[in-house]
Amino acid sequence: MKHVMIAIAAALLAAWVIGCNESNAGPAEAKASKVTLSLSGMHCQGCADLIQDKLVHTKGVSRALVSFDTKQAAIEYEAAKVTPEAMIAVVKEAGYTAALPSAQAVTPTAVPATK
Numbered sequence: 001m002k003h004v005m006i007a008i009a010a011a012l013l014a015a016w017v018i019g020c021n022e023s024n025a026g027p028a029e030a031k032a033s034k035v036t037l038s039l040s041g042m043h044c045q046g047c048a049d050l051i052q053d054k055l056v057h058t059k060g061v062s063r064a065l066v067s068f069d070t071k072q073a074a075i076e077y078e079a080a081k082v083t084p085e086a087m088i089a090v091v092k093e094a095g096y097t098a099a100l101p102s103a104q105a106v107t108p109t110a111v112p113a114t115k
């Protein structure tokens with residue numbers, strides 16, 4: 001039984017990593033919001049891992065996957081607890097730049113200036 005659970009979890013994660021936008025979101029994921037951030041400033045996989053670690057530990061973020069290859073961070077979060085702008089700030093604090101892809105950008109000016 002344990003193996004079945006792990007297999008299911010792995011399959012779900014794999015489907016999510018591939019970035020299937022019209023995913024068959026289960027009930028558990030229904031309330032989660034998703035956003036993809038474009039990253040810049042990364043120069044190796046270690047950078048991607050670092051950013052991913054920071055995002056995963058950001059309050060309200062339930063899942064984050066940073067791809068060094070595509071320079072993107074796929075994030076699942078609770079909109080009531082965290083905003084994409086806050087995630088961008090987290091990435092900035094780590095020394096990198098993040099932005100909402102223009103298609104998703106709400107208002108570029110809504111990004112709070114850092115000090």
Ligand SMILES: [Cu+2]
Binds near residue numbers: 042043044045046048
């Ligand atoms: Cu690096």
